[in-house]
Amino acid sequence: MSIYYIDAIRLALEEALDKDPSVFLYGQDIGRFGGAFKATQGLKEKFPDRVVDAPISEDAIAGLAIGAAIEGMRPVIEMQFADFSSIAFNQIVNNAATHYFRTGVPVPLVMRLPSGGTPGSGPFHSQNLEAIYGHYPGLKVVAPAFVSDAYSLMLEAIACDDPVIFCEHKFLYRWLSTERFRPLDLPIGKGRIIRAGKHATVATYSAMVHEALKAADELAKDGWQIEIVDLRTIKPLDTDTVLASVARTGRLLAVSEDFPFGSVASEVVAKVASSGFDLLDAPPMQHNSKDTPIPYHPNLWSAHRPTAESIKIALLELLNF
Amino acid sequence: MINTQDSYLDVYRSMLFARRLEERIASLYRAGKIVGGVYLGRGQEAVSASLGYALKRSLGDVFAPLIRDQAGRVAFGEDPLDFARTYLGSVKGPMRGRDGNIHRGRPSEGMPAMISHLGASVSVINGMLFAKRLRGDSGFVGGATSGEGATSTGAFHEGLNQAAVENLPLVVVVTDNQFAYSTPNARQFACDSLVDRAEGYGVAGHTCVGNDLKECVDTICEAVDNARRGQGPQLVVAQSLRLCGHGEHDDAFYVPDEIRETELGQDCIDTGRDFLISRSLATAEELDAMDEELRSRVREVMATAQRDPQPDPFRDDWRTFSQL
Numbered sequence: 001m002s003i004y005y006i007d008a009i010r011l012a013l014e015e016a017l018d019k020d021p022s023v024f025l026y027g028q029d030i031g032r033f034g035g036a037f038k039a040t041q042g043l044k045e046k047f048p049d050r051v052v053d054a055p056i057s058e059d060a061i062a063g064l065a066i067g068a069a070i071e072g073m074r075p076v077i078e079m080q081f082a083d084f085s086s087i088a089f090n091q092i093v094n095n096a097a098t099h100y101f102r103t104g105v106p107v108p109l110v111m112r113l114p115s116g117g118t119p120g121s122g123p124f125h126s127q128n129l130e131a132i133y134g135h136y137p138g139l140k141v142v143a144p145a146f147v148s149d150a151y152s153l154m155l156e157a158i159a160c161d162d163p164v165i166f167c168e169h170k171f172l173y174r175w176l177s178t179e180r181f182r183p184l185d186l187p188i189g190k191g192r193i194i195r196a197g198k199h200a201t202v203a204t205y206s207a208m209v210h211e212a213l214k215a216a217d218e219l220a221k222d223g224w225q226i227e228i229v230d231l232r233t234i235k236p237l238d239t240d241t242v243l244a245s246v247a248r249t250g251r252l253l254a255v256s257e258d259f260p261f262g263s264v265a266s267e268v269v270a271k272v273a274s275s276g277f278d279l280l281d282a283p284p285m286q287h288n289s290k291d292t293p294i295p296y297h298p299n300l301w302s303a304h305r306p307t308a309e310s311i312k313i314a315l316l317e318l319l320n321f
Numbered sequence: 322m323i324n325t326q327d328s329y330l331d332v333y334r335s336m337l338f339a340r341r342l343e344e345r346i347a348s349l350y351r352a353g354k355i356v357g358g359v360y361l362g363r364g365q366e367a368v369s370a371s372l373g374y375a376l377k378r379s380l381g382d383v384f385a386p387l388i389r390d391q392a393g394r395v396a397f398g399e400d401p402l403d404f405a406r407t408y409l410g411s412v413k414g415p416m417r418g419r420d421g422n423i424h425r426g427r428p429s430e431g432m433p434a435m436i437s438h439l440g441a442s443v444s445v446i447n448g449m450l451f452a453k454r455l456r457g458d459s460g461f462v463g464g465a466t467s468g469e470g471a472t473s474t475g476a477f478h479e480g481l482n483q484a485a486v487e488n489l490p491l492v493v494v495v496t497d498n499q500f501a502y503s504t505p506n507a508r509q510f511a512c513d514s515l516v517d518r519a520e521g522y523g524v525a526g527h528t529c530v531g532n533d534l535k536e537c538v539d540t541i542c543e544a545v546d547n548a549r550r551g552q553g554p555q556l557v558v559a560q561s562l563r564l565c566g567h568g569e570h571d572d573a574f575y576v577p578d579e580i581r582e583t584e585l586g587q588d589c590i591d592t593g594r595d596f597l598i599s600r601s602l603a604t605a606e607e608l609d610a611m612d613e614e615l616r617s618r619v620r621e622v623m624a625t626a627q628r629d630p631q632p633d634p635f636r637d638d639w640r641t642f643s644q645l
Contacts, residue, residue, distance in 0.1 A: 050455065057479035057483050059480075060476070060480050060482070063441060063442075063444025064483065066445050067444065067447060067448020068452035071456075073452040075448070091444070095438075097641075100641055100643075103415065137641050138643055140643050162643040
C-alpha cells in the first residue's frame with residue numbers, strides 16, 4: 001500500500017495524539033472536515049476533545065497555542081495555507097520565538113504551514129516562508145522532502161520544546177508516495193546527501209529536491225555527476241554537510257522555491273562563500289523563483305518557480321564556469 | 322462571594338503600594354538610573370488592583386497584565402522585587418536583564434509576560450484557559466487587561482471572539498483612559514461606548530467608573546464571579562484618565578486641562594481614601610500608617626534590587642532554547 005506525504009503527516013499526528021495526552025490540534029476546518037487538504041482526516045472522531053476547529057483567526061490561533069504551551073500542553077496548529085500565517089506573524093516571531101530567552105519558559109508548539117506552489121494557486125496560496133521564520137532567533141524551521149522525513153520530523157517537532165515551524169509542501173501531499181515507509185533516525189538540524197556526485201553540489205529542500213533529482217538524472221546522461229544535499233531543516237541549517245559536499249565537488253548551486261531576496265538559497269550561498277571560499281572552483285550560485293508575486297496561470301507558474309529544466313540550465317552554467 | 326467589606330481595604334492597599342513603588346522608579350528614572358522607559362499606572366490603580374484582587378492564584382486563575390497594571394500585579398501576588406529587579410535589569414529578576422520594565426512575567430506561575438504588541442495577550446490567556454480545561458481542571462478564570470487603544474487591533478478582536486466561541490472563562494478589562502499615547506478617543510473608535518462591542522461578540526458587558534474604588538471592586542468581582550460560574554467571557558469597560566504621560570519621557574501636553582478638572586481627573590488614591598474613611602472601613606490614622614509601612618517596604622525592595630548584580634555580557638548565555 002502506498003503511503004503519501006500527507007498520510008505520513010496524518011500518521012505522525014495520530015501517533016502523537018495517541019501517545020501524549022498533552023498534544024492537541026487546533027486550526028481552521030481541521031475537525032470533522034479533516035482539514036483543507038485532509039491532513040487531519042479521521043482524527044476528530046478518534047480524539048474529539050483534542051482536535052478542535054478554530055475560527056478564522058490566525059493571530060488568535062497562534063496566541064492560544066502559545067498560552068497552552070506555557071501551561072504545559074503541546075499544541076499543533078494548522079495555518080490553512082502558509083501564506084495566511086502572516087496574520088499570526090506577531091505571535092510567532094515576537095511572542096513564541098522570544099519567550100524562552102525572556103522568561104526561561106519554553107513554548108513547545110508546532111505551526112504547520114502548507115507551503116509552496118501548486119498550479120493555479122496564485123499569489124496568496126503558494127508562498128514559501130521558510131527564510132522569513134528562519135530569520136528569527138528561537139524558532140526551528142523544518143521542510144521535509146520525503147514521506148519518511150515528513151513522519152519522523154513531525155514526531156520530533158511535536159516532542160521538541162521549541163516552537164517549530166513545520167513547512168509541508170502542498171505539491172508533495174498527493175504526488176509523493178512510498179512503498180517502503182520507515183521512520184528515520186535523523187534529527188532536526190541534520191541534512192542528508194541523497195545523491196552522491198563529484199562535479200557539483202545542489203543544496204535544496206522540500207519539493208525542489210525532486211526537481212533537482214530530475215535535473216541530475218538528465219545531466220547524468222552527459223556524464224555529469226551531481227551531488228544533492230537535502231537540507232531537511234532550514235533552522236538550524238546544516239552547513240557542515242553542505243561544506244563537506246562542496247569540498248568534494250568544488251561547485252555549489254543552492255536552490256529554494258522562495259523569492260530570491262534573503263532566501264534560504266541566499267543563506268546557503270553566504271555560508272559557503274564565507275566559510276568555504278577556498279573549496280570553491282566557481283562562484284557559488286543561487287536559484288529561486290522569480291522576484292514577482294506568484295502567478296496564477298499554470299503556464300506562468302511553471303516558469304516562475306525553479307523546475308528540473310531551469311535547475312539543469314543553472315547547473316550547466318555552473319559546470320561550464 | 323469574594324466581595325466583602327474587607328475587599329475595599331485590600332484593594333486600596335495594593336493601589337497604594339503600586340503608587341509608591343512606581344513613584345520610586347520614576348524618581349530613579351529621572352536620576353538616570355533606569356534604561357529604556359518607565360510607564361506608570363497613575364490614575365488607573367483602582368481598576369487594575371480590582372482585577373488582580375478578584376483573580377485568585379489558589380484557584381488556578383491566570384492574569385495577563387498590561388503596561389499600567391502594577392497595582393493589579395501587586396494584588397495578584399507578584400513579588401515587588403520582580404518589579405524593581407526588572408526595571409533595574411538585575412540578573413536576579415524574572416527576565417534576567419533580557420527584557421525590562423513592564424514586560425516581565427512568571428508564565429509558569431499564572432502571569433504571562435507581555436509583549437509590546439497590543440492585544441496579543443488576550444489569545445495567550447485563552448490558550449492557558451484552554452489548556453486547563455483540556456486537562457480537566459475547573460473553577461479557574463483568566464483576566465486580561467487592555468487600554469482603549471488596543472481594542473482597535475485585530476489581535477484584540479480575534480482574542481475576544483475566540484474566547485466567546487470557545488466559551489472560555491475570560492474577563493477582559495478595558496481601561497478607557499481617553500488617550501492611547503497621544504491619540505484621543507475620537508481618533509480611536511467611532512462607537513458610543515466600547516462596552517457596546519460586548520454584544521457584538523456575544524459576551525456580557527459591564528461598565529464602571531475607573532477612579533471609584535467601590536464601583537471597580539464590585540463590577541470586576543461580579544464579572545470574575547460570572548466567568549467562574551460558567552457564564553463565559555466578560556468585558557468590563559472602565560472610564561478613566563491617565564494622570565501622567567504615556568511614559569515618564571512624555572509630558573502629556575496633548576491632554577487638555579479641562580478634562581483633568583472633570584470627575585474623570587480625580588485621583589483614585591484620593592477618592593479611595595475618602596471612601597474608606599467615609600464608610601468607616603479605616604481611619605485616616607490607619608491609612609497614614611499603612612502608607613508609611615508601604616513606603617518603608619518600597620525602600621527595602623529598592624535597596625535590595627539596587628545591590629543585585631547586573632548581567633555580564635561575557636558570562637551571559639546568549640543562546641535561545643533552540644540553540645542549546
